[in-house]
Amino acid sequence: MxxxxxxxxxxxxxxxxxxxxxxxAARALHLAKAGHKVLLITIDPAKRLKQVMGVLEQxxxxxxxxxxxxxxxxxxxxxxxxxxxxAATLRRVATKKGNPESLDNPIVKILTRPYGGMNEIxxxxxxxxxxxxxxxxxxxxxxxxxxxxxxxxxxxxxxxAFFDGSFIELFKLFGNKKDKNPGLFKRLISSGIKKLLSxxxxxxxQGFVEDFINAIAGIYQNKDVFLSALAFExxxxxxxxxxWFLVTSQDQIKEQDALELKSSAGKIMHDDNYLIINRSxxxxxxxxxxxxxxxxxxxxxxxxxxxxxxxxxGNESFKATLEFPEVSAFEPANQVADLVQTWxxx
Numbered sequence: 001m002x003x004x005x006x007x008x009x010x011x012x013x014x015x016x017x018x019x020x021x022x023x024x025a026a027r028a029l030h031l032a033k034a035g036h037k038v039l040l041i042t043i044d045p046a047k048r049l050k051q052v053m054g055v056l057e058q059x060x061x062x063x064x065x066x067x068x069x070x071x072x073x074x075x076x077x078x079x080x081x082x083x084x085x086x087a088a089t090l091r092r093v094a095t096k097k098g099n100p101e102s103l104d105n106p107i108v109k110i111l112t113r114p115y116g117g118m119n120e121i122x123x124x125x126x127x128x129x130x131x132x133x134x135x136x137x138x139x140x141x142x143x144x145x146x147x148x149x150x151x152x153x154x155x156x157x158x159x160x161a162f163f164d165g166s167f168i169e170l171f172k173l174f175g176n177k178k179d180k181n182p183g184l185f186k187r188l189i190s191s192g193i194k195k196l197l198s199x200x201x202x203x204x205x206q207g208f209v210e211d212f213i214n215a216i217a218g219i220y221q222n223k224d225v226f227l228s229a230l231a232f233e234x235x236x237x238x239x240x241x242x243x244w245f246l247v248t249s250q251d252q253i254k255e256q257d258a259l260e261l262k263s264s265a266g267k268i269m270h271d272d273n274y275l276i277i278n279r280s281x282x283x284x285x286x287x288x289x290x291x292x293x294x295x296x297x298x299x300x301x302x303x304x305x306x307x308x309x310x311x312x313x314g315n316e317s318f319k320a321t322l323e324f325p326e327v328s329a330f331e332p333a334n335q336v337a338d339l340v341q342t343w344x345x346x
Contacts, residue, residue, distance in 0.1 A: 003346035004274060004320075006031065007243045008131075009139050009235075013265070014247035015257040016145035019278040021048040022332070023247055023324065026339035028140040032079040033068050033340065039130060042142040043084040043123035043152060049142060052332045053081050061088025071337045080136070086112035086122035093125060093225045094218075102222065107215040120148070120155040121226075128229040146257070150264045156233040159226050236268050244273035246318070250281065250306055262317060275314035280323035282307055322346065 004010075012024035021042065028040035042049040050057060055064045060083040068075040090112050094100040111118045130139060143149045219226070235241045244265075248258035262269065285304055290297040314321030327338040 004243050004245075004272075004322075006036070006138060007241060007272075008137070009127075009141060009242040010245065011141045011143060011236075011242055012245045012247060013143045013149045013261065014145065015261065018247045018249045019324075020145070020247040021142050022052055022335055023245070023276060023278060023339060024140050024142040025049060025052045026336045027245075027343055028079055028138075029068060029071055029336060030340045030343035031138050031140070032077050033072060033075060035077060036137045037135065039063075039080045039082065039136040039139045040142070041082040041084065041126070041130070041139065043119065043126075044142055044144040044148075046144075047083050049081065050083055052336055053079075054333070055081050055083060057083075059083065061085025071333055071340070082126070082130075084119070084123055084126060086118050089122045089126040089129070090118075092129060093222055096129075097222050097225060099221060102218040105211060105215045105218055107211050108218060111215075119144075120152040121158055123152055124155045124159070124229045124232050125225065128232050131232075131235075132228075146261065149261065153233075153236075153265055153268055156230050160230055233268065237270055239270050239272045242272075244269050245276050245322075246273065247276045247278055248310070249278050250303075250310060259313070259317070271319055273318050275318040275321045277307075277310055277314065277321060277323045279326040280307070281326070282323055283325055 010027060012020050012027070014020040021044065024042075025040060028038050032038040040049070040053070047057070047060065049055065050060075053064075053066050054070065055066065062082070064081045064083075066079050066081055068077040068079060087109065090103055090108065091100065094103045112122065127139070127141065130136065143152055246258055246262055258275065262273075281303060285300060285307065288300055290300050311321050311323075324339060324342050327335050329335045329338055
């Protein structure tokens, strides 16, 4: 196995239950332990990372500094960790633009809940913000599993569609949230969205419609920050910018899921990509002494066949295949420490 060249961004993706978060944490600790300035960030709403890194739920959305000594006693290095929180990211956006009150809106608060619909979009905003700050040599990204990962990759196109030129005239009507011009609502009603707003008003009441208008207006006031994140998708396609690690396991279903995920991400994932076989049994099987005529030898041969098929798929479809053995440690911190040693041995 050849060690990947360290990049500014390293992305860990995969379906659920393959150990993606633990491997991402181990990669980040490996780099931090070697003296690099590292940010580990998860955009997975499940936030498995808080268990692995010992970060509290109430710290979500802010940068938490974790000592590497928690995993390797005697180390004087540190690693920064962010549990993704869309609302916190949006506050940072508005504060940076100098209008934090523009997004103080009940509908915006609903949209920026962990499962409120803006998680993937705000994840790109957060990543672009951290890249623009330029405080870290490496950012390790733990992505959500399966379909949510594909949604994350498509978030920039959603941003682009939302701020499409066809919306400009509509947004101009919204004005500033501080504008209490009583003619605002009348101007909207007289526009082409009269039927929509009239229907909403009947169903929800005028208060909801006004909140809706102000929510869109607030987001539009901060459009420059959203639009700046469109560069992120272009950067993902640059080999010199990022590494892709697709994590799978020996489970046959997981193997197929990995191929489907790679196919779905094919337009963005460049060829500096790696298949990680987690919980690999290669070393254990090699040390498993059996005789040809023993019934248990058939089990060994079947397991080796599956392992070799998975490695063959990796060698055919990815730049390289990396194998990480099953770890026996029970505590998450000890599991990560064991996996760091495999990263160091590559």
